[in-house]
Amino acid sequence: MRPNNKEQAAFASPLAASVSARQSASSVNASARNPAAACGLLDSSSVRVPESHATASGSARAPSRSFGACKASHFSAFETRSAPAAALGAHARNLAAAREIRRGPAAPGAGFGARNEDSLQRSVARADLQDPVLPSSSTTERASLEGLLDLSNSSNGVTSLVTPSVRLEAFERERRERQLASAYEKCRVITAQYAKTFYLGTMLMPPEKRKAIWAIYVWCRRTDELVDGPRALRSDLPVVLEEWERRLEALFAGRPTDLFDLALWDTLQRFPHDIQPYRDMIAGMVMDLNQNRYQTFDELKVYCYRVAGTVGLMSTAVMGTAEPGMDVTEEAVALGIANQLTNILRDVGEDARRGRIYLPLEDLAKFDYTEEDLMRGINDERWKNLMKYQIARARQYFAVAESGIDPLSRDARYPVWASLMLYRQILDVIERNDFEVFYKRAFVPRANKFLTLPAAYLRSRQ
Numbered sequence: 001m002r003p004n005n006k007e008q009a010a011f012a013s014p015l016a017a018s019v020s021a022r023q024s025a026s027s028v029n030a031s032a033r034n035p036a037a038a039c040g041l042l043d044s045s046s047v048r049v050p051e052s053h054a055t056a057s058g059s060a061r062a063p064s065r066s067f068g069a070c071k072a073s074h075f076s077a078f079e080t081r082s083a084p085a086a087a088l089g090a091h092a093r094n095l096a097a098a099r100e101i102r103r104g105p106a107a108p109g110a111g112f113g114a115r116n117e118d119s120l121q122r123s124v125a126r127a128d129l130q131d132p133v134l135p136s137s138s139t140t141e142r143a144s145l146e147g148l149l150d151l152s153n154s155s156n157g158v159t160s161l162v163t164p165s166v167r168l169e170a171f172e173r174e175r176r177e178r179q180l181a182s183a184y185e186k187c188r189v190i191t192a193q194y195a196k197t198f199y200l201g202t203m204l205m206p207p208e209k210r211k212a213i214w215a216i217y218v219w220c221r222r223t224d225e226l227v228d229g230p231r232a233l234r235s236d237l238p239v240v241l242e243e244w245e246r247r248l249e250a251l252f253a254g255r256p257t258d259l260f261d262l263a264l265w266d267t268l269q270r271f272p273h274d275i276q277p278y279r280d281m282i283a284g285m286v287m288d289l290n291q292n293r294y295q296t297f298d299e300l301k302v303y304c305y306r307v308a309g310t311v312g313l314m315s316t317a318v319m320g321t322a323e324p325g326m327d328v329t330e331e332a333v334a335l336g337i338a339n340q341l342t343n344i345l346r347d348v349g350e351d352a353r354r355g356r357i358y359l360p361l362e363d364l365a366k367f368d369y370t371e372e373d374l375m376r377g378i379n380d381e382r383w384k385n386l387m388k389y390q391i392a393r394a395r396q397y398f399a400v401a402e403s404g405i406d407p408l409s410r411d412a413r414y415p416v417w418a419s420l421m422l423y424r425q426i427l428d429v430i431e432r433n434d435f436e437v438f439y440k441r442a443f444v445p446r447a448n449k450f451l452t453l454p455a456a457y458l459r460s461r462q
């Protein structure tokens, strides 16, 4: 069955779609806090954004402020914060089941030895990520961070000529630099453990930028770990996420809580950007906690923007463009959405076993395929056609994203091409596997990865 003309038109314009997803996502998120904000009527005094970021929030990179449309009819993350205990219990059970599945022999990736070693390394890195919200930072760490930031504020003033205080200041500055170096080093280690290939790509960036991307990566990874990692079985996840958001607000207001936050705080001083994508990502995690079906693609797009399009916005602020004033916001969001759609297609089986269906139900209906068929893993002609339709859509988002890479600053192009080419290949693998995503996880073989990296490099130098 084919989509009707109106749907085809919307489908053919993923760019417009991603803009509207972003608009609705951010305006909804903002409207939950302050409806005026979502309608573009916000008085700047009512937002807790430090001076340096206030400028960024008014720029083209700050979608939250430019969103005129007030689409409160979309999902509101904050309506759902008091999720019923029953739903949370179900979430915990789903996650436990998912872990069992992941541990099982059908898990993807390299051979067993490699996987065990890999998971050992990851658990070392994970030990650092554990308890990111509550008691993670020791009192000493907190106290020394406070001293550090006091210094950074007071050192803007006139320096005393009295020798001992000059010495004290030099000593404090050195301590601050050491703290920062250790904060970034922690981010580097986590990034290297969790995202090996991507990490290699960042090594081609200038040190300032690469450190900033690691700091952002770690914040995103920690946010994801809250709902997907070892803490995800906690029954008070909505409270944990609220606390995580309060911490985010404090960080942007110049009060980082631990060393990872300190690295991000420093990144924000060097590459000022808006807080809204970070808030939106948390809203995406809340959305995922409370929703396990998506009726329409528009609804799914909001989710994809929140958990992945936001990454595009955060990282573009650091990567920068070749010429000042170029705007690649839409393309950056499109790459996030393309990646997330691919992720969804790859994980259909695993998600179904957790009781979740991300594919829009309206699309299932278009191909006469039912939720029950999906839960039973039926791979017939209807399913293959449905998957072809989804893959074509994801590829359109990748195509939009491609056009944004050349305008990026030269040093950012290679890691972005590499990440795009590697992730997009998952779609090819799904096709080669005859759309079998229920019992087989699509992964890009190591040899293909090795071939892709030089290809991405050459493409980035054209």
Ligand SMILES: CC(C)=CCC/C(C)=C/CC/C(C)=C/CC/C(C)=C/[C@@H]1[C@@H](COP(=O)(O)OP(=O)(O)O)[C@]1(C)CC/C=C(\C)CC/C=C(\C)CCC=C(C)C
Pocket: 198, 213, 216, 217, 220, 221, 224, 307, 308, 309, 311, 312, 313, 315, 316, 328, 331, 332, 333, 335, 336, 339, 340, 343, 401, 402, 404, 405, 408, 415, 416, 419
């Ligand atoms: C240069 C570059 C690629 C920068 C991005 C680095 C960065 C900050 C990544 C954060 C990723 C992260 C931890 C996100 C949290 C939410 C999440 C897990 C999203 C999924 C990622 C895939 O992760 P994984 O395969 O590990 O999935 P599982 O957790 O195993 O299920 C996502 C699918 C989203 C990833 C989205 C991006 C990397 C966005 C890319 C967009 C850009 C870098 C913008 C480029 C600019 C233009 C103009 C095209």
